[in-house]
Amino acid sequence: MIAGMWVRSTMAYRASFAMTTFGSFATTFFDFVAIMLMFSRVDALGGWSLPEVAFLYGLSGTAFGLADLVIGSMERLGRRVRDGTLDTLLVRPAPVLAQMAADRFALRRLGRVTQGLLVLGWAVVRLDIGWTPLKLLLMPVIVVSGCAIFCAVFVAGAAFQFLVQDASEVQNAFTYGGTALLQYPPTVFAKDLVRGVTFVLPLAFVNWLPATYVLGRPYPLGLPRWTAFASPLVAVGCCALAGLAWRAGLRSYRSTGS
Numbered sequence: 001m002i003a004g005m006w007v008r009s010t011m012a013y014r015a016s017f018a019m020t021t022f023g024s025f026a027t028t029f030f031d032f033v034a035i036m037l038m039f040s041r042v043d044a045l046g047g048w049s050l051p052e053v054a055f056l057y058g059l060s061g062t063a064f065g066l067a068d069l070v071i072g073s074m075e076r077l078g079r080r081v082r083d084g085t086l087d088t089l090l091v092r093p094a095p096v097l098a099q100m101a102a103d104r105f106a107l108r109r110l111g112r113v114t115q116g117l118l119v120l121g122w123a124v125v126r127l128d129i130g131w132t133p134l135k136l137l138l139m140p141v142i143v144v145s146g147c148a149i150f151c152a153v154f155v156a157g158a159a160f161q162f163l164v165q166d167a168s169e170v171q172n173a174f175t176y177g178g179t180a181l182l183q184y185p186p187t188v189f190a191k192d193l194v195r196g197v198t199f200v201l202p203l204a205f206v207n208w209l210p211a212t213y214v215l216g217r218p219y220p221l222g223l224p225r226w227t228a229f230a231s232p233l234v235a236v237g238c239c240a241l242a243g244l245a246w247r248a249g250l251r252s253y254r255s256t257g258s
Helices: 002-011 014-039 050-083 086-090 096-102 107-126 133-164 168-182 191-200 208-215 225-229 231-251
Strands: none
Touching (some): 002 096, 002 107, 014 107, 050 107, 050 168, 050 208, 086 096, 133 168, 133 208, 133 231, 225 231
16 A cells, blocks of 8 residues: 555656656666677676676666565665654554555666666577576576565665664665676676675575576586576575564664654
8 A cells, every 4th residue: 555655656747757767777777888888898708798798687687676676665764763753664553564665665666677677688589598498487486586585685784774773875785786796797706705695695596596507607616506496495595584684673673762
């Protein structure tokens, strides 16, 4: 109901909605333009061609765009903790997490999702992939699992704001920064960083590992083949841990008293 209220509010000014959605689309599109300009000077980046990097970009952009659409408003939690307006959500007969996710629901974020899907479609057309039923089935699983992993990062970052209260930029470093990292192949990064986003904050399961199976490329860090199919399990684990962190943060909340 809260999300629907914000959607109706947005659609009351359709021209504004169209312009802000296009602005979201254009802003993210320039990120891919920068990659295309890079490939105007080189033939490969870390051994990956432009369509292969576009494949990574499309998977990461679509998964993150969906997560940002569904739960991106969580970054406002620190502001609510500071000014005491979180108390309003606590007295309503609805989960606080759901209310925070629906708060100021921004339909304009569909622009990011659309841009990611377009780049992904372009990459699939340009690549010579030997499609099998398993690879076709894996594609939507990659996007849904990646979305769930990013949602878990959003929730965990929001839980951290219960303690720090002004840590939205720290959260953004792992959400927006994470999707920017995944737009490039793992071969351009140091192995310690790749290990970190594989075993500590498992963002590699958003696109790096499953994409290596679809594209038939060597696995990062010499990981076994089955890790390409572990994204759903990793997503479930991340969401469970984020849920525990959220409940712990919510229990520790103390009102401003104002």
